[in-house]
Amino acid sequence: MLEAIEGSQAIARAVAMCRPDVVAAYPITPQTHIVEALSRLVAEGEMHTEFVSVESEFSAASVVLGAAATGARAYTATASQGVLLMAEVLFNISGMRVPLVMTVANRAVSAPLSIWNDHSDSMAVRDCGWIQLHCADNQEAVDTTIQAFRISQETELPVMVCMDGFVLTHTLEPIEMPDQTDIDGWLPPLEFDRRLDPSDPKSLGTLVSPDFFAEVRHSHHAAMIRALDVIETVDDDWHAMTGRRGGGLVEVAGDPEAKIGILAMGSTFGTLETGMEHAGAQAGRARLIKLRAFRPFPAAALRAACAGLEHLIVIDRAISPGLGGVVGTEVAAVLAGAPDAPRIHNHALGLGGRDIPETIYADLMTAVADPDGPAFSVFDADLTKLDPEDR
């Protein structure tokens, strides 16, 4: 049955269905509604969880790490500055290969202060060793959140579920909430072999000399690559139970024969789909590529999705100053060398909550036709607002 639910409330209910032992969180816009909803569920006795209201995101990440290390199922959520404050712990969690799940309600990073949506936060921790899945809508966010617990358990890797702040977290959408009994059957109990247990004492997080460090990193990387299969298998399993897919690694929509492709992560994808429908024939139809798994980076799936394209527009919701777009650069890297590799047009869009209107589709399709167009631009920047020397 479809219900109209705010994204954050839906995520909270999805998390509750996974019966975490410990939830720790610190308030930060736009994530706050998720943990508020969770604490209400705990207060009403609808969720049997130790809810720890910590004094910082640094401690939120540390509390769930401490809990997960004992074999408990743990969850936290954050955004923006919170992600950056957690950064050191995030590397630590994945380096110890401890399974847990975190929602990131994507938001820009200060300065200048912006509480609005873009992907600067999760991009900043791109290399922290977590699985990073980006959700295009709230149904996907619900499905991905539940899947994340299973992916995390099966891979012993932490999973970051990214959803656009406000655009998804604060938006009501019709959502099919899964059944608790279905989830109980689908998500097995967490069995973490390396858990801290007085009856079988282990030391976690020891000092490692140069004799072993490279091997640790190698095995972490190998586990991330193996996780590509796990993400797909878990999505298949989910589909078998619910009839829905969470989005696999990469999804393709629009015209499969099109020579122009547009690749995006997160809610921008839906805007492009609608934009294409409303743009009319003269804008042309593109192949729309949704990148759901940003880490591990699905090179083979991307190559397949981009086969036959002459132009590929890659949308970044963050910027790496001095380079351009991170997603654009990475996509270009995995397509490089192929004889028919498309020309990459990389655009940063919607930074710091700049609205992405449906008309962006037609604008992008116009820009791609310009043979002298830049390899990278902040597409929706209004340069007239800047002094001439800053343009």
Add this chain to the structure above:
Amino acid sequence: MAEHDPRGERLDELRRKFGREPLPPGADQKELTPREAQPRFRGLESGHRACQGCGEALAARLVTECAGPDVMIANATGCLEVFTTAWPQSSWRVPWMHSLFENAGAIASGMEAAMKAKGKNTKVLAFGGDGGTYDIGFQALSGMLERYHNVLYVCYDNEAYMNTGIQRSSSTPHAATTTTSPAGKERMGKRHLKKDLLAIVAAHHIPYAAAASVAYPADLQRKVRYAMGIEGPTFLVIHSPCPLGWRHDSALTIEVARRGVECGLFPLVEIERGAVTNVMPIRKVRPVTDYLELQGRFSHLMTPDDARAEEERAHLQALADHNIQTFGLRGDTPDAGDTQASSSVGRGGHPAGRV
């Protein structure tokens, strides 16, 4: 190569140094009493890489020994983490995790929340040095105390960042030299006071916060046992000399620690819900110079005919006198000085005194 003779000449040399007769041959091979012969639980095994005379290693052994096997430990980054692990070896016989420098309090909070969620009563311990507790981990500690997690937090206080090479921390005593508070023409070591962490911790109105010293193991272990019996946050700061950082003879760790207590600079007090309930009395108060003279970190204070040195010595003496007065440390009951008896003698102090 000299023959390994741990209880021979070196022991005699030390006994002479402290005015005692050398032991007669065979005296150290005494028969163990049944109590002494009992097998003891060891949470921290020997064979680790601590320096000779490391106060922290001794303290951690004493703590884990009486905390027992049904515990798990969250350890902050520091010497203790480094010298006990180094993959693939570990000296820990209890579940132990090192995460980061500044989050031992939060890691322990998470472990405890998980134990609660799973209905287990395994006690969670958090270990940190003074850097990880007084400075960088201060916020996580405060959060843990405020949220009332059932955790015993133990701070092994060696009064500087020893693991990174003896840099000043907020626990470094006034006028001590470290590599970042050196003495020179314009400076007499650290310019600031040692942070009164125990008072800050006690201000969280937790059930139990106490100071202990490696010089008084029985007292230390009594405090650990007491804290272990409390359901709620408890805190123990243990004065743990570092021969390398304090620049004293590694055979003098206990002597240095004892003089630190006997001069009043490190008062062994117990605070329950904000009120001082016990203090270790000092029967014969020593001048602070007795404590300073053993340590290279204070050697610039011992220069004769140096007005600046004299002023700093007076300053430290005043700090010690203040402690003695505030906590009522002067005792007149028989001396507890020796370790075996220190937990069983009567206690003085201001029972109802506030911090």
